[in-house]
Amino acid sequence: MKRYELLAEEIATSIRSGMLDVGDRLPSVRQISTSRGVSVSTVFEAYYLLEARGLIRARERSGYYVTAGNTRLPPEPVIHSNCSTGAHPVRVNDLVFSILESARSRDVVPLASAFPSPLLFPLPRLARSLARGAETMDPWSTVDAITPGSATLRRQIATRYLADGALVQPDDVVITNGALEALNLCLQAVTQPGDAVIVESPTFYGALQALENLGLRAIEVPSCPRDGICLDRLAQALAADKPAACWLMTNFQNPLGSLMPDANKRALVDLLAAHGVPLIEDDVYGELYYGPRRPLPAKAFDQEGLVLHCSSFSKCLAPGYRLGWALPGRFREQVARLKLTRTLAVAAPVQEGLSDYLARGGYDRHLRQLRHTLALQQTAMSAAVLRHFPAGTRASRPEGGYFLWVEFPAGVDTLSLQREACLRNIGVAPGPMFSARGEFRNCIRLNFGHHWDAKIEGAIATLGALAAAQLDSPRPAPAIEEPGLSALGA
């Protein structure tokens, strides 16, 4: 842990313990610097971090004050455990595509977006690295750096895992067209059509689409907004059904934002290993933590090679470059072969370009800035939800990523909310997108990965008004007219 992170942790502990109370003024930067023998910039960094986490706030010409942000946040959602057991066919494509299509235009406020703002990334520096990569590329690398991919880049990726505490070798890495391809290949490598696969409830719709495309059935296991998948329910599902695999997100899950504690990750890996069930781990948000250090992936606890870990640079460095990877453990050969037969390779100059970027340093500096920005935007989004959404609305408190999971009071139907918002050029990702059976109809996922401005604040206010109107004049269950909804069994 860096010096400023230690200092921030210490102050955070004082706030949580009540030693520092809401409204208290913090010592000045110079005072702390002198008393602790640390540099002024270290204190500033610690204060920025605490501000990002919503614990303190600067007042102009007056210093920093404790806001103890937590007391000003909406209450957290409760765990949903209404998932029935057993495996079910998946048919979400129609609903998911119709919603994504409706939110794709630039004129739409991007609350439904799956991406953070592309302006948060070092695109000019990446472009220069790409130019150098393409210019200096060995022509023969177009032939022999096909899957598993550039040896240099695989070494760079493995080194980052090593530094974070997961033992990964360059030969474990298979470079892919983004994490999405990695996930699809891993799923195909360990399943046959008709198999059942455990997913979280709610889960990333991309997982459901992957299951649907491969003719797989879903077993939904409830996940909690704080700690992720419920291990007791998972154990039950493993005993009752015969899943071929389990697909989940351990760090800052999409859509919940949940973070599995290390102990849970270890227990998860052991539990699955006891049943011989492979784990497909989607870790694309792992680098976007607001806390002091990168949370470990479940892969770090994998003794059996049963964890197929997938990630990418798309959400943390290079959107649009489509560079991801899989660490498929004992399934490496199958995944590499599937990759070769489906898309052969990732563009050689893109691999060279990312490799050049990583070699020149600056990635970690960019990440610190990005995490800081996202944490600030989360504070703004949470506050806006509290301000504008109907009383009784709950929201998750993710410690990383850029999604807020919002649970409206029962009676709000987010599928019709989405349609009404769409007419006002506001994108919304309604809960049923994240469920194989159309659950979470009073929930939405909000993207706070975009620069906070009046337009976004206004959109939140509009959503709040629309939800309130639904509560004021509750309607009968709507006729089944939403695209794909009938397929959801709603």
Next chain:
Amino acid sequence: MKRYELLAEEIATSIRSGMLDVGDRLPSVRQISTSRGVSVSTVFEAYYLLEARGLIRARERSGYYVTAGNTRLPPEPVIHSNCSTGAHPVRVNDLVFSILESARSRDVVPLASAFPSPLLFPLPRLARSLARGAETMDPWSTVDAITPGSATLRRQIATRYLADGALVQPDDVVITNGALEALNLCLQAVTQPGDAVIVESPTFYGALQALENLGLRAIEVPSCPRDGICLDRLAQALAADKPAACWLMTNFQNPLGSLMPDANKRALVDLLAAHGVPLIEDDVYGELYYGPRRPLPAKAFDQEGLVLHCSSFSKCLAPGYRLGWALPGRFREQVARLKLTRTLAVAAPVQEGLSDYLARGGYDRHLRQLRHTLALQQTAMSAAVLRHFPAGTRASRPEGGYFLWVEFPAGVDTLSLQREACLRNIGVAPGPMFSARGEFRNCIRLNFGHHWDAKIEGAIATLGALAAAQLDSPRPAPAIEEPGLSALGA
């Protein structure tokens, strides 16, 4: 047709008709220029073209002479029609991967390679275009230029089809990670696991691998080295079986090099339409013609939207950039959705880079040079086969692409030839790679896409000696020890 192409056609006709005989000296460049009223460079270009086609040859300080190359070529292979009817499961992956892996090192003479030499492509110019594309890229294009892909690039691709005589609109185009992804997506869009799909015999092993991965069965219909798939046998298969799709290459088929005449393409499209069977058309070699004009794709005859046409820049412009596309006809929506759920998009800077290259011109000039080079290398390869391979060896005479299909006399076993060649650092693609049931054991595919030199000539001589040795001391059928061979039913 350009002026020099017209002139070359005229002279070629004179040679074929016997008006000009082997050994005859052609009129001097200046004479023709004067008598025909065309520029000296036009005559030179015509003579180069004829030289590339093996019809004439320059002698130093003496002018051009008719060599009527055809009489010096190996005899053509006969049509294979020993395919049994009915659909069969496909298990070629083990064999194909073991052979491809063994030939992947740079030290191996690349006769088994699927790629032409990367040195034949304008990589420095492409790198500059990529640099400009990345530098000027609108950051938001990383979000909204996902599948179907960049509107500019789709317009540029559609325009080339229009110029070549196929009516294609930008909205018909779905940008993909190379043609391989396009083909896999199209196949998945029109089939369900267990379905039967018509392929050529022999066929591109990538088609067989795609079938295997999706759990599809293959119906093999014989294809002829000159004209492509046998339409009579295709009609029988359509009537007897219930195929879900037909996958083939209309132009310069891999591995045969066959070119379907326009009339056959039209008949093919009509026949399939009569049965309501979609055609997946792999046209990655269409631009590599040696003749006067680009052969039409079957897509040009498609009235029903039943042709799913796939191509890319990988073989004709930008190896390693992994930029391809599908024109999926009436299946556009399904293909675009599958693409979105599997790999989301093609790297935005790569799309921008290719678009920049195409906008600046020079692609057609590059293609003319490339075709000329490949045609010359084919002449060299055919001559070497005639010189070094055992008497009775036959070879195809492709009018485009960079593959020669060679049929040794019965008694040569190319699977053991491949293993023996491998020990000598020579890559060989044996016939059984191209068949769902391990046929064509006395055939190989030779790649002539690399600069002709003593090393390649020496490799051909070695292969010839190895084949001759097999014929001299015929061995009993080898024990089944080749990887995957048992699966081939051999």
